[in-house]
Structure formats: C-alpha cells, structure tokens
Amino acid sequence: MESNEYNNMNEELDLQDQEESQLSACKAQLMRATADLSNYQRRVEKERAEWSVYSQVSVIKSLIQFLPELDRAVEQAESKITGSDAVWLEGFALINKNVKKAFVDLGVTEIDCSGSFDPELHEALMQVEDDQYVPGQIIQVLEKGYQFKNQVIRYAKVSVAK
Numbered sequence: 001m002e003s004n005e006y007n008n009m010n011e012e013l014d015l016q017d018q019e020e021s022q023l024s025a026c027k028a029q030l031m032r033a034t035a036d037l038s039n040y041q042r043r044v045e046k047e048r049a050e051w052s053v054y055s056q057v058s059v060i061k062s063l064i065q066f067l068p069e070l071d072r073a074v075e076q077a078e079s080k081i082t083g084s085d086a087v088w089l090e091g092f093a094l095i096n097k098n099v100k101k102a103f104v105d106l107g108v109t110e111i112d113c114s115g116s117f118d119p120e121l122h123e124a125l126m127q128v129e130d131d132q133y134v135p136g137q138i139i140q141v142l143e144k145g146y147q148f149k150n151q152v153i154r155y156a157k158v159s160v161a162k
Contacts, residue, residue: 053149060108061153064146067103070096103146111145111156113138121145123155133161 074093081089111121116136128139138158145156 053151056106057148057151057153060103060106060146060148064103064108064154067100067146068143070099106148108146108148108153111147111152113141113145113156113158117158117160121147121152121156122158122160124160125157126159127162128159129162135161137161 074089074096077089077092113122115138116134117124117138122138122145125142130139133139137160139161140159141156142159143157144154145152146154
C-alpha cells in the first residue's frame with residue numbers, strides 16, 4: 001500500500017506541477033495580450049492625433065492663401081478710398097483683422113523674417129547684391145509664410161543679400 005500511496009502522491013505532485021506550469025503560461029499569455037492591447041491603444045491615440053493635425057493643416061492651407069489677398073485689398077483701398085466709402089473700408093479692415101486673429105487662435109503663426117535666411121522656414125526667390133546687408137540676411141519679404149504647431153504650412157518667400 002505504501003508504494004500505491006507514494007505513486008498517488010507523485011501523480012498528485014506531477015498534476016500540481018502541470019497545473020502550475022499551465023497557470024504560469026496563462027499568466028504570461030495574459031501579460032503579453034495586455035501589453036499588446038496597451039501598445040495598440042497608444043498607437044491608435046497617436047494616429048488620431050496625427051489625423052487631427054493633418055486635417056487641420058489641410059483646412060488651414062486652403063484658407064491661408066486668402067490672407068495676402070485680403071492684406072493687398074485693404075492696402076490698395078486705403079490709398080484710394082475717401083469720404084463715405086471709408087466706413088466700408090474700416091469694416092473690411094476689421095474683417096481682415098478678425099480673420100488673422102482667428103488663425104492665431106487656432107495656433108497659426110507668421111514666420112519671422114527678420115534676420116538671416118533659414119531654409120527650414122524661408123524660400124529664397126532671389127538674391128540681391130547690396131552692401132548695406134550682410135550676406136544671407138533677408139532684405140525683403142515677398143510673401144508671408146505661416147506655421148501651425150511648429151510645422152511649416154507655407155514657406156515665407158524672401159529676397160536675400162548676396
């Protein structure tokens with residue numbers, strides 16, 4: 001009988017070892033699945049943020065092209081409109097100001113063009129020889145540039161000193 005009991009105990013221990021081994025394997029599998037889920041959730045969240053920025057940039061790019069046109073229209077009208085039409089011009093200038101403020105509120109900023117040329121922010125359309133300027137210094141802004149969340153959405157077009 002003793003050998004039977006000994007065999008039963010060994011079988012129980014073997015069974016217990018198998019159960020513990022299966023339990024360990026299940027725990028490891030659960031941990032991998034949890035890590036995979038966590039990684040998936042982070043990736044989806046990152047992609048959503050990128051899609052959001054991409055869609056915002058897309059809309060901003062399509063609308064920002066009108067800012068220089070509004071500026072030109074106001075500048076030209078200021079030199080030509082007088083009298084009772086000046087009220088109309090003031091309203092138009094206020095609209096222009098509010099549109100610019102709306103872009104700033106969205107996070108769109110104008111690219112700084114004072115100082116030296118930076119190919120990451122500026123597009124040089126021409127180089128001019130001028131002794132008054134240091135080579136590489138921006139002489140004139142031909143078209144304003146804009147950034148959105150530190151991403152250039154339109155390069156500033158400038159002329160640069162040789």
